[in-house]
Amino acid sequence: MIDVVLLPAMLNEMLLPQSQVVVFDVLRASSTIVTALHNGAREVRLFSDVDAVLHARGHVPPPVLSAGERGCVMVPGFDLGNSPAEYQTHRVGGASVLLSTTNGTRAVVAAQAAADIFIGSLLNAQATAEALNGQLDHLHTLMVLAGTDGRISQEDVIGAGAVLWHLLGGTYRIDLPYTDTAWMAYHCFASVRERLGAALRLGAGGINIIESGLEDDIDLCSQLNSMPLAVRVQKNPLRALAVPTAR
Numbered sequence: 001m002i003d004v005v006l007l008p009a010m011l012n013e014m015l016l017p018q019s020q021v022v023v024f025d026v027l028r029a030s031s032t033i034v035t036a037l038h039n040g041a042r043e044v045r046l047f048s049d050v051d052a053v054l055h056a057r058g059h060v061p062p063p064v065l066s067a068g069e070r071g072c073v074m075v076p077g078f079d080l081g082n083s084p085a086e087y088q089t090h091r092v093g094g095a096s097v098l099l100s101t102t103n104g105t106r107a108v109v110a111a112q113a114a115a116d117i118f119i120g121s122l123l124n125a126q127a128t129a130e131a132l133n134g135q136l137d138h139l140h141t142l143m144v145l146a147g148t149d150g151r152i153s154q155e156d157v158i159g160a161g162a163v164l165w166h167l168l169g170g171t172y173r174i175d176l177p178y179t180d181t182a183w184m185a186y187h188c189f190a191s192v193r194e195r196l197g198a199a200l201r202l203g204a205g206g207i208n209i210i211e212s213g214l215e216d217d218i219d220l221c222s223q224l225n226s227m228p229l230a231v232r233v234q235k236n237p238l239r240a241l242a243v244p245t246a247r
Contacts, residue, residue, distance in 0.1 A: 002136075002167070003179040004143040004160050006152045008110035011144065020139045021114040022128055023233075024121065025146035026159040027205040028082050029104020031121040031221040035084040037242040038123075038227040040093035044240040046233070047100040048109045050075055056237075060096050068100035072212040075100070084220045107146035108233060115139055117233035119240050120163050122196060124227050129166035131230035131243060136167075136176070143185065154188070154203035155221075158196070161189025162224065196222040 005011055024030050033044045045060070047053050053066050053075075067080035074081030080091070082101050099105055111117060116135065120128045120143070132141055143163065145156035164186045168176060178186065192199035200206045200218050209217055230243040 001177050001179060002141040002164070002182050004145065004157070004181040004185045006145050006157075006181070007147045007150065008107045008144060009150070011110060013113060015140060015142070016111065016113040017115055018140055019114050019142045020116040020118070020132060020135050021111045021142045021144050022118045022120040022132070022160070022163060023104070023107050023111055023144045023146065024156040024159040025101070025104030025107060026121055026155040027153070027200060027209055027221055028084065028217055029099070029101040029146065030119045030159070031123055032082050032084050032087060033099065033104075033119050033240050034121050034123045034227050034229070034231055035220070036087040036092050036097050037231055037240065038229055039087055039089045041087070041095055041097050044097045044099050046105045046108045046238040046240060047098065048106045050100055053078075053098045053100050056098055060098065063095040065092065065095050065097050067097050068105070070102055072208055072214065083214060083217050085217065103146040103148060107144055108238060111144050112235060112238060114142070119231035119233065120159060122159055122162055122222055122224050124225070124229055124231065125159070125162035126166040126170070126225045127228050127230045129163050129170055131232070132163075132167060133171060136171070143182070148205045148208065151204065153205045155200045155205050157185050158189050158192060158199060161185035161187070162193070165189050165193070193224070196224060
């Protein structure tokens with residue numbers, strides 16, 4: 001089964017140990033994680049709450065950067081917020097980034113019982129699809145969408161659809177067991193793939209970003225396949241690591 005789980009609360013926990021999962025928070029956590037690793041961060045450790053970041057900060061070898069947001073605003077006292085523009089090589093190169101966000105990192109925590117976890121975005125959609133190929137016939141494949149404050153986010157649906165588009169196009173298999181929800185995401189991406197920036201501005205998540213004065217982040221998050229790396233999440237502790245693809 002290849003399915004799209006529209007919100008973390010809809011996850012079937014019994015299914016997770018038999019599944020490879022891709023977590024999406026296109027605006028902005030998953031895009032930020034991919035950007036940080038693409039620009040040389042050593043790792044991005046993922047936390048559901050701010051206190052956990054503060055506790056971990058003294059136990060991770062330097063250099064260490066605390067990062068995250070609540071309500072689109074950088075957590076007071078942190079080094080970085082959740083804008084991909086902040087995660088340039090001169091800031092994050094060689095560093096461990098300790099990240100907690102309103103929706104995205106919590107979605108990873110919710111899916112941590114999965115057999116394998118990846119971070120998905122428009123930026124690395126094709127690389128993510130390629131990383132999933134090896135286990136398509138052995139594990140369920142679930143696209144888990146972070147949503148926005150407990151509501152379905154159309155930008156996450158589009159992001160999942162981008163990976164599904166590349167998965168189908170890269171395997172040339174007509175027997176891939178897409179659920180109806182997966183096909184809906186596929187067609188959602190297909191309908192807007194030539195105007196992703198405009199599409200991401202229309203949903204509640206995009207409106208939140210615009211109203212917070214961060215509209216440029218939407219353009220950064222909509223650059224399809226601009227960062228050719230898969231991102232796998234290791235456990236204990238939860239940390240995202242780059243898996244470069246052969247190009």
